[in-house]
Amino acid sequence: MKPRLEHFSIVLNxxxxxxxxxxxxxxxxxMGISHLILVDPENPDKERMRHLATRMGADIIKSIKIYDELTEAVADFGHVVGTTARTGGVRSSVKSPRSIAPYLAGLSENNRIALVFGPEDRGLTNHEIRLCHTLVRxxxxxxxxxxxxxxxxIVCYELFTTGMPKGLPQIPKLADSKEMECMYDRLKKILIEIDYIKDDNPDYRMMKIRRSFARAHLTSRDAATILGICRQIEWRINNLSKT
Amino acid sequence: MKPRLEHFSIVLNxxxxxxxxxxxxxxxxxMGISHLILVDPENPDKERMRHLATRMGADIIKSIKIYDELTEAVADFGHVVGTTARTGGVRSSVKSPRSIAPYLAGLSENNRIALVFGPEDRGLTNHEIRLCHTLVRxxxxxxxxxxxxxxxxIVCYELFTTGMPKGLPQIPKLADSKEMECMYDRLKKILIEIDYIKDDNPDYRMMKIRRSFARAHLTSRDAATILGICRQIEWRINNLSKT
Known part of the structure; x- marks a missing residue:
């Protein structure tokens, strides 16, 4: 399930x-999240914010909301996620952003969700953690x-990518044996022709070459390219030997 | 499979x-990656680097290697990963960091891997992309x-987290029906006692309460807590009615 990113807000405490x-x-x-809330920022200098927000984040800075207290800031949210670097105590049931992302995606269908981050130097206090419904580390x-x-x-990236297809499989559709054998035949012929392998026992040397190519996971197009190069070498050699 | 993070280097071009x-x-x-290589940096001011590296990254800054050309910088690597924001052309087979991470983890067992990032404003050129074995977007x-x-x-985070267990399941071990019924019985008794529900048809009102609790996914401990509170209310009421 994909999250409704417009239902998420970043809350910097x-x-x-x-x-x-x-x-x-x-x-x-x-990552498609455009709501930013600040709670009691030490220095709300919008010019300095804008400089690092770049053009990309300029709209977000313009529409920032500022509150005095975290309780007010999260009052309108159906679900509040706290982030923490520590665990244990009131932070005992802490989840990873990846494991919680599908759950938050489901909630976001009908609920506004606050993602709360503590100050740079010390994170959220135990009191602030108590306002959170789930905790993420x-x-x-x-x-x-x-x-x-x-x-x-990281938290926004995990939300943005949850429910996405895993991407292309690592191993592409490979050339089939027929294509590979056709390529090997031509290659062997050339390698004998240029005296790289000897006519008496070509298959021993070819075995090493076959192993290299097998490891390379060639596609049909790769095999065709090598076949084409072999043909061209053949043509060039024949051409030269005529002159 | 977990990656050997000591075999990865970040290359900033x-x-x-x-x-x-x-x-x-x-x-x-x-994310456990400690090798940093710079290629032709515009301003190699280590003091300014250190300021943002914080104590965390100070060692990395101290041991930075600097090269003039990307070809030299990646010469010793068995596998070179390029990052790109664009796709198409020479960037046609581009993978996501998550889909490629397990593959890189496998390669890292016996190979050094370079993760190459282009300059802030324009990324890697087509010429530089040609030096890369795989591309990531x-x-x-x-x-x-x-x-x-x-x-x-993001790229380091995906490598660091690949092969990690998915984390705790979203739904914990819930209280069983016996525990829930025991809690509901006590709760009903109290709610009748305090006249919140009427003695003649208590189960209609209880149904709504049961539905709320069912949605709340109570654990054994949650059910025991509520049971304990009910008992204490009972005790307090009995105590007061005696005086």
Whole structure:
């Protein structure tokens, strides 16, 4: 299921630097999320925000809403997601952004959802965490410390990509045996012709070449290209030997 | 399969701003990737890099390698991944970071892998793309423009999280019917006692309450908590009626 991204809002609780706000706005906008709420920002300098929001996030900065308290900021939301770097205590049931994204996508059909991020230096307090219905922690390597806009980026990216098809399969449709054998025959002929392999036992040397090509996962077009090159070498050699 | 993150290097090709380099270093380090290579950076001011790398990425900045040409920078790598915002032409077989991550994880077992990012304003040229073995495009909403360090963040995050367990299931182990019925019985008794529901047809009103609780997906502990509260109300009422 795809999320209704217009039902999500980013809530930055007590952010310290306007640059991070701008950068978060740009990140969210790239992932289709356009509502940004600030709670008690240390420095609400819109010019500095705009500089990092770039043209991409300019609209978001223009329509920012600012509140004094987190309780007011999330009052109108049906579901409130808190982000945390720590676990344990009131943070005991913490999920990864990927595992919770399908659930949030379902809720977003009929509900407005707030994605709450704490200040750069210390994150959300236990009191603020209590206002959240679910908690999310971005997996990181040990002793980690994510930039605020990077955290916003990951959470928005997981929402944006949830329900998307997995993309092209890793292994494309390969050339079939007939195409491969046709290519190998021509290749062997050429390699004998140029004395790269000897006429008496060509298949031993060819085996190594076959193994390389098998590993390369050639498509029909790849096999046809190599066949074409072999033909052209043949033509050139015949041409030269006539003169 | 989990990737060998120590076999990955971030290659920033002609980056313009040292702040983006620092920010990319911090992002990579948070995801367990510690090698950073710069090709012809516009301004290799390590102090400005360090400022955004924070303590987290300081080691990476210290051990940065700088090359003049992308060809030299990727010379020692078994596999080169290019990132692009555009598709089509030489960029025809482009994959998403999520779909390619398991493949790169497998390759990383025995190979060093370069993750190449173009300059902030224009990305990798067609000539540079030709040096790449695979191409990756981060899915974004239309008319998007990702910050360089955000792009690095997403690609590293996908590598870091590939092969991880999906996390806790969304629906926890729920209270069973016996526990729920025990709780409902006690609740009904209390609600009659306090005249919230009438003795003559209690089950009609209880049905609405049962539906709310069913939707709430209560665990055994939740049911026990509510049961405990009911008992305590009962005790308090009995206690007061005695005096």
């Amino acid at each position: 007590k952010p310290r630097f306007p640059e991070n706000i701008g950068s978060a706005a740009r990140a969210a906008r790239n 971005i997996p990181t390597s040990s002793f980690s410390s994510l930039n605020l806009s990077h955290a916003v980026m | 002609k980056p313009r701003f040292p702040e983006n380099i620092g920010s990319a270093a911090r992002a990579a380090r948070n 981060i899915p974004t909403s239309s008319f998007s423009s990702l910050n360089l360090s955000h792009a690095v963040m």
